[in-house]
Amino acid sequence: MAAGTNYDDFAQAYADGNESSLLNAFYERPAMLQMAGEVAGRRILDIGCGSGPLAHELMTRGAFVSGFDASQAMIDLARSRLGEQADLQVADLGEQLLYAADTFDDAIASLVLHYLEDWTRPLAEIRRVLKPGGRLLLSLNHPILYPWNHPGEDYIQRVQYTDELSFAGQPASLTYWHRPLLETMTAFLEAGFSIEKVWEPPYSKDAPEQIVPERIRERDAFLSFIFFELLSGKWGLLLSAPADSVPGGGHLPDWTPGRRLMDWRMRELLGSLGRCALSEPGW
């Protein structure tokens, strides 16, 4: 788990708040479920599943859900919610995952990736356990949050920062990695995903009025997270092989099948970038 954030220290307090908070129960979770759509019969991996509220909703909708979390205390709470038979384990997204290749139709990572600095291995592992063409749905702290909450800080740098919060009166220290939007999206594309959707959803209309701050009650307000729907490309692993592991040192003659696949994948990658037309120049 990321140094500085250990959910074991405040698991029950966080889980209690998550059940009814505006940010989780009436914003992040309904948006994620809407993005997931019809899930009956799908095999879904809930990454950083916490105490299991999303897994529970997905199972209620007919999905077959496996979940893991770096926090033993969170997994204990998930197990008491989902039952002894639930497929749950303590595991770190930064390490090799204990699932076979091509297992899942979808992977969902709600509010997890921003705890990790290096996404290379996590994204490669998620691709490995997803079926070709499988979806990765994820939510993150919106990159605007860091300069919003820390005025004067630099948006354009990747940087670790800590927020001191309180869950049900219990102090909690959360340490995140801020990265600008372009770096985030480039990491997805370089890992072999295509970006199908980027979303800044409003909070749910079902939110009880008393938990919605007065200044945003009258509008479809974005609160603080950004959502992505990614698709695992079929050939990305070939592209991501280091040049010296490819026969010919990465300089394959044009006619080899490997080279053609790489070119095809590269065109897809550049096509995705072109579709996004993103640029965040420094100054």
Ligand SMILES: C[S@@+](CC[C@H](N)C(=O)[O-])C[C@H]1O[C@@H](n2cnc3c(N)ncnc32)[C@H](O)[C@@H]1O
């Ligand atoms: C903000 S909570 C979200 C929990 C759940 N996804 C939800 O939305 O209700 C973040 C969760 O990610 C877990 N987590 C953080 N870093 C992790 C890592 N490297 N590997 C697995 N889980 C991690 C934490 O233990 C915590 O349960």
